[in-house]
Structures are given as C-alpha cells and as structure tokens.
Amino acid sequence: MDRTGARDVSIGQATNWSRLRGHNAQREHFEGILAAGRLGHAYLLVGPEGVGKLAFARCLAACLLCPRTDDSTLEACGECQSCKQIAAGSHPDLLEVGLPEGKNVVPISVLVGDGESRGRAGLCYDLSLSPMESDRRVAILDDADHLERDGYSALLKTLEEPPARSVMILVAGSEADIRDTIRSRCQLIRFSSLPTTDVADLLIEIGATDNRTEADEAAGLADGSVATAALMLDPNMRTLRETLYRHLARSPMDPLKMTEEVVAAWESLGSDSHSKRVNATWVARFAIEFYRSVLRVLAGADETSKIPEAASLCSQLAAGDPATLDRIGSMLDRCLDAERDPMANVMLPLALEAFFDDLARRSRIGTD
Ligand SMILES: [Zn+2]
Missing domain, CATH: 1.20.272 (Zinc Finger, Delta Prime; domain 3)
Structure with a gap:
C-alpha cells in the first residue's frame, strides 16, 4: 500500500468485515453490485469523519483483490498471501494516498508525481499500470474533499478514462466539498454516524482505553465518530x-x-x-x-x-x-x-x- 506521506486515519486496521462496525446497508449494496456483476470503476464514500469509511474501503479492496473468492461475493478469505499483504499494508495492487500529516490539502504530486516524474508517478499513474499479483488494481484516495485545484483536473482525467481492470475508491467527509464533475463520475455511497455503543466498543478494541466507563463517556461526546471519541481520551x-x-x-x-x-x-x-x-x-x-x-x-x-x-x-x-x-x-x-x-x-x-x-x-x- 503506497500511502505517500499520509497520516493514518484508519479506525484500527480492520481489513475484514468481522472487525468493522455498522454500515450493513452499504455492505449489502456492494453485495448486490457484485452479485449482479456490475462493479463500477469509481465509488465515492462520504459521511462523517471517523466512522470507518476508510476501513470500509480497505475491506472492500481486500474482497476485490483476494484470489480465493470469486468476483460475485463480497468476501475475502483473510488467510491467503493477498489478504495478508493487505492487512500489512504492502499489497502491490492496492494503492492508497490521503492528506499528509499536518497538511490541509492533498498535493497534486500524490496523484500525478512531481517535477521530472510528473505524469509518471502518483496514484493516477500507478492505477494505469497492469496489476502485479491480482487481476485488478484498486486505488483508495482518502480526503478526496481536500484536493488542490490541479488535483481535481488530474483526477477527472482518470475518472473519465478509467484504466482497464481498475477500481478507484474516493473517501470524503463532506459531499458538498467534492466538485460536481468528480461526483457525477462516481457512484455515491453515503455513510452515517455509528451508534454510541459501537464507538465505545471500538475504543476498547483499538486500545484507546481499557476502561469501559471512560469509553462510554468519550463515545457519548463523539457524535458517532471513533476519531472524535479517541480525541476525547x-x-x-x-x-x-x-x-x-x-x-x-x-x-x-x-x-x-x-x-x-x-x-x-x-x-x-x-x-x-x-x-x-x-x-x-x-x-x-x-x-x-x-x-x-x-x-x-x-x-x-x-x-x-x-x-x-x-x-x-x-x-x-x-x-x-x-x-x-x-x-x-x-x-x-x-x-x-x-x-x-x-x-x-x-x-x-x-x-x-x-x-x-x-x-x-x-x-x-x-x-x-
Ligand atoms: Zn484472501
């Protein structure tokens, strides 16, 4: 996973559904898509910060890349080399970028390279290359609502002419901050806040605290966001x-x-x-x-x-x-x-x- 200089905003490292809380409707939606053989080239996952959208994207990627399960099911075996690489963040066909630490924008270099390597590096370029181990490549662009102006153009080009055997998953907190030109080329999947009990469970699971009262208290202040609850601790x-x-x-x-x-x-x-x-x-x-x-x-x-x-x-x-x-x-x-x-x-x-x-x-x- 090539997460160039990006902060890790994952809620734990869930790469299989059993560790992901909530979002069953979204999961069923993808099950329907796969069962019908209608997987698209681009999805936009939007919803509140810290509810597990990125973890969902990784689980989805694991299903799409696992060679042991066929393309009509939303499952990953969790045991093969591919699944282990995804859990370790090292699968060559899963590309992931997002906001670098302390930055407010995703630099364009993250999408299309920089200086002499412009157009020959970055997420959009890497996605256009042939898969190395799987039969497709999956790119996750986290913080897609924080792109530079030029970044939108670069992304638009990829969305308009999606490389063969590729899936792009955009993750964003705010739908309003995504340009219409981008949004209209993606299938929109909306996420909502998690129930407070799920947030408290997750805080304990990811080791943010081992005290149930503390976890409940932090979850109660967090509007269904694990990231916010962790901040409260x-x-x-x-x-x-x-x-x-x-x-x-x-x-x-x-x-x-x-x-x-x-x-x-x-x-x-x-x-x-x-x-x-x-x-x-x-x-x-x-x-x-x-x-x-x-x-x-x-x-x-x-x-x-x-x-x-x-x-x-x-x-x-x-x-x-x-x-x-x-x-x-x-x-x-x-x-x-x-x-x-x-x-x-x-x-x-x-x-x-x-x-x-x-x-x-x-x-x-x-x-x-
Ligand atoms: Zn597998």
Missing part, C-alpha cells in the same frame, strides 16, 4: 474539558482566570492552525454539554449529572425554579452561539474572553 483534551468544567461550576464565575487557564489548556493541544480551529469549537461544545446536563437535572429529567462539576453546581441551584431555568437556558444559548460563531475560531483567545464574560454576566442575572 487525549490527556490534553481532558485537561481542557476539566479546566472548563471547574470554572463553569464556580459561583461566582471568574472570567479572567477562566480565560487564562482555558487558553493555556487549549494551546497545549496543538499549534497548527487546523487543530487550533477544531479544538476551539470544543470549548463551546463542552460548555453546551455541561449546561444541557445542568438543565436536565434542574428540570427533573435526570436525577444527577454524570459530570461531577455540573452535579456540584446543581446542588447549589434551586431545582424547578423558573428564574434559574431561564438563566441556565440563556447561558446554554450563549454557548450554542459560540459554537456557531465562525469568528471565534480566528479570534481566540479574545473571543473566548468575550464568551466567558457573557456567561459570567448571564449567571448573575436575577441573583444580585
């Missing part, structure tokens, strides 16, 4: 969350100190602009989780909060009191605004300070 992310929760539970709140400590925790999470932006929205999302939990307790829907700091705040507030419910509701609204605010991402830590100031002000309404 990152020690620095936990520090950010716990620092924020500690300050949200304070009465009165101290927005200045809160900004200082939350920003410090946020900065320790990663310095490149992409992760900074992503991590900034987590401050708002954690606060939303916090106040939703407080509201559920105050409204009598939950007996207590699973967030200890939220439980502590609840114990100081009057359950069922309309004014208190209003106040917390207004703070939750402010958090939802912060999550949606595109400026907040570029203005940190100023935006955070304004956000915490507003929260502190709203927390005092009617209590002076």
